Amino acid sequence: MLSRIDTKTTYLGSMRPQDLLVPTAAGLCCPIAGFHIDPVRGVDRALITHGHSDHARPGHRAVLATRETLDFMRLRYGEDFAGATQEVRYGETVRLGRVSVTFRPAGHVLGSAQIAVAANGLRIVASGDYKDVADPTCAPFEPVPCDVFITEATFGLPVFRHGRPQDEIAKLLQSVRLFPERAHLLGAYSLGKAQRVLAMIRAAGYDRPIYLHGAMETLTRYYVARGIDLGDLRPVRGAPKAELAGAIALCPPSALKDVWTRRFPDPVTAFASGWMRVRARARQRGVELPLVISDHADWDGLTATVAATGAGEVWVTHGAEEALVHWSVANGRAARPLGLVGYGEEDDAQGEAGGAEA
């Protein structure tokens, strides 16, 4: 249901947006070319925006994605994660029947893409997850002009404003200086957030070894192999307790409350996530040093991006859809919530409140 009928948009060749992409139980589907975008169950042909497990699932017959996204799926699910794979570069257009698809950088994690789907002069951009701020570990987000923009709304409320991530890193390093006898345990999602935080800590001039939880080693090694310098990294495993005093260690958010933390001397619990902006959320997780660092656009980023695409129509998915739909309509666009399910469900927070991948 459209909240408002938009008369400015004319669809050539009588193609309507819902003929090109339609939400189904398996995910967003293109019926005329027979593919799904980020399907949540096995399909014949899947186009994958990025490597996070709620978007990139195993068991499809054919997968089209960027090289890095395919590599992440391979690392996570093994070589036979899909029947066939096809690699696509940013800016490259692939024809699928009557429909052409183009992948553009989404600025979310390494290899993340927005997918522009076009036919008969109508263009819809499915942006997957995205952020419009600098990230030293991935290609910067590019707004793509389109008729219909499909946006995530993980942080789709005006209270989510992420601020300057450098300030958050400074907060961490200041705490490390103030408590040199304690370990600083930093929870961060193991794909993307961890490596971005590592790169930012290095950019802030911190050059001592940083310790990694076992669950982050493979993905981080992959980033390094792709030419992203993250400095001296060491496994937590086997490090004597005394060596961890005054050190920074990264782990998946779920490990912050694990018996695993007992190997650290008097740890300070830090967590890098956009959810840390809301105090009740941070307290609920028992975080002592919340760092507001997000790989999703904040409210200002979402609204600026919607405006920059020039789209007359906005489809809103996973997150706080209601507020962003309201804003879009108030700002002269047709808008509706998509009602897709299965996204934004973190795969390593073990059901605790607040998305880990944020």
Next chain:
Amino acid sequence: MNRFAALLDRLAYEPSRNAKLRLMTAYFAATPDPERGYALAALTGALSFQHAKPGLIRTLVMERTDPVLFALSYDYVGDLSETVALMWPGPRDAAPQPAPRLSEVVGALASLGKAELPRRLAQWLDGLDETGRWALLKLVTGALRIGVSARLAKTAVAALGATEPDEVELVWPGLAPPYEDLFAWVEGRGERPASRDAAPFRPVMLAHAVEAEELARLDPSAFLAEWKWDGIRVQAVAGTRADGRRVARLYSRTGEDISGSFPDLADALRFDGAIDGELLVVRAGRVQSFNVLQQRLNRKSVTAKLLAEHPAHLRAYDLLVEGTEDLRARPFTARRARLEALVARLAEPRVDVSRLVPFATWEELAAARADPEAAGAGVDAEAVEGVMLKGRETPYLPGRPKGPWWKWKRDPFVVDAVLMYAQRGSGKRSSFYSDYTFGVWTEGPNGDELVPVGKAYFGFTDAELAEIDRFVRRNTVNRFGPVREVVHEAEKGLVLEVAFEGLQRSTRHKSGIAMRFPRISRLRWDKPPAQADRLEALERLLRPDTESVSVRPRRRDRAVP
């Protein structure tokens, strides 16, 4: 203001006292005057200005935001100040405002008229980031609750140099924000500020706990004993200012001025000196239980009805100063004689001297402690927490010196309860299930069931914590976020011996009771849950008149040497 905000932000999340102290000391060391002084004033509650009403803040934000978006946001965040701090849109079509300094904010709040406040507040909000706006709004609405006591903030200042916190406490009453003379003194750049206060606080002397075994090594004739009353330890100080005006104050044992909550008692302090004593509620000549005192403490405003129904009383233990004469170096017997004379002259029904407990041997004192009613406490026996032993010849020393004073508390009540839920701790304990909800048996619609009666998170050793943690992880039957429900059936579960100081009625708990100071005193791995205590035993404690010793929770007894 942004730096102060960052400190508050960090303090609000930090559970450890020691870490809070270091955060504050680092802030005071890095922040120039007068900013740090106003921060100290804010942390110690020494700022006074008319607080902004939440309505004003709501109006400000409604003028600048979409009402639907505000409603959705407020609903999500749940706290007005925080919602406004986060979604404040910033200046439109204007150059960015400079961030206000804390000194500027404090100065303006004290002098601004009501009509000017909204515009100025909006200007400040425009100049601050999310954390700065949050701190500002908490400050102006008087809702700065970050888990730091005035004492802790002063201790952090003392740590800037090699000053004892008690020394800071001594000069504090003569000081005013922004405390530049205080900082200069602790940093070794200036003279010790003179105490100009007519009723200053003196650091309190505290006692170590003692057990019967240790007492056996002490000489009973060297000590006097008095009842230890279950109220609030206070220092009542009164004097005359240079201009002839009377000043009377009640301080808590950490030096916080609590006179405002007890005007009835403050008015009765018609003497010049400093008395160490216990604040109690006395009705018709009878000392009320701590529960009754607590009802008075919990009220925000002191109404005439409250004053009439919960009259405050001072039971005096010691005299530190009389007139201009400092008695603290004198022996306890001499101070006590002066105290008795002063209280007799005062002839004020709200003030009396705590009576001595006569004894010649430790056995006699043990008997008095076990039955205060028969040993002279009479109808006030329920409010006796134990006995205090004070060396006859000892001076009054600040802090907790070992030797001159001992407190010998009555044995706590104990019940055997069954562990029902366990929750993760925080800070160092965040990987342990260290907060326990326990229950006792009661008759339910389907036979006996366990009803929760309290929570405890200390009393056990580190080794016992690890054992309970292991038990919780292996016997979880349900999870609710950070809480685990553990098995608690007649034959399966963990029995905890819980010690506590008393009970009160509570409508917040399903069981109808709340425990005072519960802690785990023993793990009863040997006991099946079916043999844990019943709710009736606890209820009996709430109605001491219907005493029936067999089902009352017992006081744990220890052998007397």
